Amino acid sequence: MSADTPRLGIHTTAIHAGEAPDPTTGALVPPLHLATTYHLGSAEHGAAIFAGEQEAYVYSRWANPTVATFERKAAALEHGEAALATASGMAADLVGPPDGSRAATHIAAAKAIYPSTYHLIVTQLASLGIASTFVDAADPATIEGSDTTRHEVIYLETPGNPLLSLCDLDACSEIGRRRSITTICDNTFATPVNQRPSTTASTSSSTAPRSTFAGMADAVGGS
Numbered sequence: 001m002s003a004d005t006p007r008l009g010i011h012t013t014a015i016h017a018g019e020a021p022d023p024t025t026g027a028l029v030p031p032l033h034l035a036t037t038y039h040l041g042s043a044e045h046g047a048a049i050f051a052g053e054q055e056a057y058v059y060s061r062w063a064n065p066t067v068a069t070f071e072r073k074a075a076a077l078e079h080g081e082a083a084l085a086t087a088s089g090m091a092a093d094l095v096g097p098p099d100g101s102r103a104a105t106h107i108a109a110a111k112a113i114y115p116s117t118y119h120l121i122v123t124q125l126a127s128l129g130i131a132s133t134f135v136d137a138a139d140p141a142t143i144e145g146s147d148t149t150r151h152e153v154i155y156l157e158t159p160g161n162p163l164l165s166l167c168d169l170d171a172c173s174e175i176g177r178r179r180s181i182t183t184i185c186d187n188t189f190a191t192p193v194n195q196r197p198s199t200t201a202s203t204s205s206s207t208a209p210r211s212t213f214a215g216m217a218d219a220v221g222g223s
């Protein structure tokens, strides 16, 4: 959706975005697609798909209509260009930094973040060769003052879980924009109802839909 397209309200978006009545059955609730593999039609059609000339569902690990519906809805709620579904919020936090910087070697992360994310940064990301510096993101000057020329990613969470620490998302993202580095914000706590980091310059957003989409803690996922 472009910036000047009239937007639906958050409630309408949450209910309707990314889905339509099922064309085969008319079902209003999107059916769950459990197939692993999809019919390619003809050999020619299959060849065109594998050559990247046509898009189609082939194998569920690559793309799946149910997951695609979730991704369209997540993107619409965030006013983002696109979303990538992950199996959990931590998986979203894991793929974000390497993807945000392509060949990340350094991440500047807010000090007061979800403890598992802290652990992820200092263990898993470190084992992938991504070093980290923890900054007091409540004071954007500390990001500015740290050696951001070395950083390929600024990682924020506002409000942070569990300390409810806040940072000025616009000011921190502006530092990232000026330095042409990606700013990532975990938006699990705020949810797109309250803020949309994806609309801030050079910022991508990750969420754990357990809280965002399924407030009753009955689903695990990420985007």
Ligand SMILES: Cc1ncc(COP(=O)(O)O)c(C=O)c1O
Pocket (backbone or CB within 6 Å): 088, 089, 090, 091, 093, 114, 116, 117, 157, 161, 186, 188, 189, 207, 208, 209, 210, 220, 221, 222
């Ligand atoms: C802020 C925040 N980020 C990430 C996560 C991780 O999400 P998940 O448990 O789906 O991996 C959580 C989970 O509570 C969270 O609160």
